[in-house]
Amino acid sequence: MECLPDDALLAVLGHLGNRDLLVCRVVCRHWCELVGHPDLWRRRTVSDLLLRLPPPCCRKLVLSYGNLGRIGYLASTTACAATQLSITDLRVIDFHHAGDNFSSLGLAAIIVRQQASLGRLRKLSLSMTDQPEDHNILFDLYAVALGIEGLQELEFTDVEAGAWVETSWSAKELLLSSHPDWPVVQPSLQVLMINYVALPFEVVELLLRTHAPTLKKLNTGYVLSETNKLAGLVSSIPNLQELWCMPMEGLEQLLECHTLRSLRIVIPTYCKYPETLGKTLSSTRSLLNSATQLTHVAFDYRLCNEFEEEEWWGKDLVKSLGAALPSHVASLEFDCVHYGELGPVLVHLLDTAPHLPRLEKVVFGDLISADQLRDLARGAPSLARLTVASLDGCLCCSWRKVCDILNASPLLRLTIESDYCSDKCTNSCGCCVVKSTKGVTFKSASSIVQHVSKTRRCKK
Numbered sequence: 001m002e003c004l005p006d007d008a009l010l011a012v013l014g015h016l017g018n019r020d021l022l023v024c025r026v027v028c029r030h031w032c033e034l035v036g037h038p039d040l041w042r043r044r045t046v047s048d049l050l051l052r053l054p055p056p057c058c059r060k061l062v063l064s065y066g067n068l069g070r071i072g073y074l075a076s077t078t079a080c081a082a083t084q085l086s087i088t089d090l091r092v093i094d095f096h097h098a099g100d101n102f103s104s105l106g107l108a109a110i111i112v113r114q115q116a117s118l119g120r121l122r123k124l125s126l127s128m129t130d131q132p133e134d135h136n137i138l139f140d141l142y143a144v145a146l147g148i149e150g151l152q153e154l155e156f157t158d159v160e161a162g163a164w165v166e167t168s169w170s171a172k173e174l175l176l177s178s179h180p181d182w183p184v185v186q187p188s189l190q191v192l193m194i195n196y197v198a199l200p201f202e203v204v205e206l207l208l209r210t211h212a213p214t215l216k217k218l219n220t221g222y223v224l225s226e227t228n229k230l231a232g233l234v235s236s237i238p239n240l241q242e243l244w245c246m247p248m249e250g251l252e253q254l255l256e257c258h259t260l261r262s263l264r265i266v267i268p269t270y271c272k273y274p275e276t277l278g279k280t281l282s283s284t285r286s287l288l289n290s291a292t293q294l295t296h297v298a299f300d301y302r303l304c305n306e307f308e309e310e311e312w313w314g315k316d317l318v319k320s321l322g323a324a325l326p327s328h329v330a331s332l333e334f335d336c337v338h339y340g341e342l343g344p345v346l347v348h349l350l351d352t353a354p355h356l357p358r359l360e361k362v363v364f365g366d367l368i369s370a371d372q373l374r375d376l377a378r379g380a381p382s383l384a385r386l387t388v389a390s391l392d393g394c395l396c397c398s399w400r401k402v403c404d405i406l407n408a409s410p411l412l413r414l415t416i417e418s419d420y421c422s423d424k425c426t427n428s429c430g431c432c433v434v435k436s437t438k439g440v441t442f443k444s445a446s447s448i449v450q451h452v453s454k455t456r457r458c459k460k
Contacts, residue, residue: 009034018050025053046082048075057081057120063111065089068104076110081118087111090128109141116148123153142203146210147183153191154207156199156221187213193244194221201226208233219244222268231283244300247314249279252286260291264298264333267314277313288320297321298333301341315344322355331361339389342366353379361385370398370405377409387415415441 004012013024013034025035034040038056046058048067051074061082063075066089087108108126115121124145145154189211194204199221208215208230215237220230231250234243235257242262243254254260265284288297299317321329334349336342346368353359359380368376369392377383391398406412 006034010037010039013040018044046080051075051078051080054078054080060084060086063087065091065104068107072107076107076114081120082115083120084123085112085115085121086125088127090126105138105141109144112144121148122151124148124151125155127157143183146206147185149185150188152188154189155193155195157195185210187211190214191217193219195219205233212237215240217242222246247280247284249276249283251283254287255290258293260293262296263294264300265317266300266302268302281314284317285320288317289323292326292328295328296331297329301336316348318345318352319348322352327356328358329356330358332359333363335365339367346372350375350379356380357382359383363387365389367392370401374401374405377405377412384411385413387417389417391416413441
């Protein structure tokens with residue numbers, strides 16, 4: 001090994017994991033220097049505890065709330081320059097260190113500012129899980145995140161803010177005016193994801209106005225006010241290709257966004273403002289009726305178990321796609337929180353599928369019976385890929401029907417994500433007490449026969 005040149009040693013060390021590199025570091029002084037070479041770490045993901053080393057750089061730095069109390073100082077002063085920074089599970093609950101309280105949000109702002117100063121940061125992901133008492137701390141974190149030059153992706157996730165945004169935003173004017181030097185950066189963001197988060201509209205507006213020239217993918221989050229204005233801002237983004245949003249007033253303005261190809265509509269548990277429900281649904285249907293530029297549409301239902309079917313709103317939105325002439329929708333996706341929620345939506349999908357001549361792919365994240373599977377395949381003659389969460393029943397009981405479906409549609413590829421066989425077997429197949437299918441794709445009837453035969457042999 002001593003005769004090998006450094007380039008060869010680096011090539012060998014590049015195949016080792018992070019823990020093994022730490023072991024190699026103590027072999028000798030020369031190896032210690034090699035382990036610290038930037039080329040070894042440039043494409044690696046580094047966790048918070050490795051900052052004690054520290055590596056000179058990394059592809060992604062992942063920090064979690066549980067370790068911030070121990071390595072907070074290291075993370076806020078490290079010279080390890082990351083291309084991606086992810087801080088998860090941020091909380092307002094204070095760290096107790098030497099009798100002093102310290103907010104994880106404040107520490108996160110310092111860490112982000114340090115990484116931004118190193119000049120390599122291109123993607124920032126922040127996940128927070130409880131509400132702040134001091135909103136100035138939260139705005140400090142926003143200000144740092146919004147002021148990063150060259151940032152390409154920004155993601156806020158899982159902020160449990162829905163209950164407090166409207167009650168505490170009465171002081172928002174004061175909070176915004178307390179930042180006269182609100183950061184001004186050059187447009188650079190290509191991806192902005194506000195996942196299930198209710199950010200103040202002023203922050204969302206600033207992001208959209210600043211980065212409109214470069215944005216390509218956007219999730220607007222749970223915007224509870226100024227929806228008409230928000231729709232206007234989104235429609236003015238010249239190169240927007242993918243959008244996630246709630247149904248909202250003014251959504252028909254997106255017809256002016258000719259580059260938009262993918263749309264995901266997130267339907268929450270209930271309508272926050274029932275008095276505007278009619279206008280909200282009308283605007284959403286107008287967009288789906290006339291947006292012939294769309295090729296992928298997804299419906300994400302965030303429903304509760306206790307919700308009654310008659311209380312649903314937006315369950316028939318898919319029908320609006322059938323009125324778009326000519327429709328270019330090639331891919332449809334339906335998602336829900338719990339199994340058994342999308343039954344009413346499936347009824348409308350079966351009615352709409354014949355009016356979507358270019359439909360090639362459907363992802364249905366709920367239970368579906370073999371008969372409904374047959375009706376969907378018949379109604380969409382161009383369908384080539386169908387993914388379902390699970391069969392209502394089990395594949396062992398329905399395999400003959402599924403074989404008939406694949407024989408009638410030789411181009412169809414059927415994927416069953418997870419088929420948990422019921423303990424109430426309708427056909428006494430004897431296999432319904434085992435898990436028969438998980439993420440299996442069937443390309444023909446013979447593949448189903450082979451799978452069912454194998455399952456039954458395993459059962460015996």
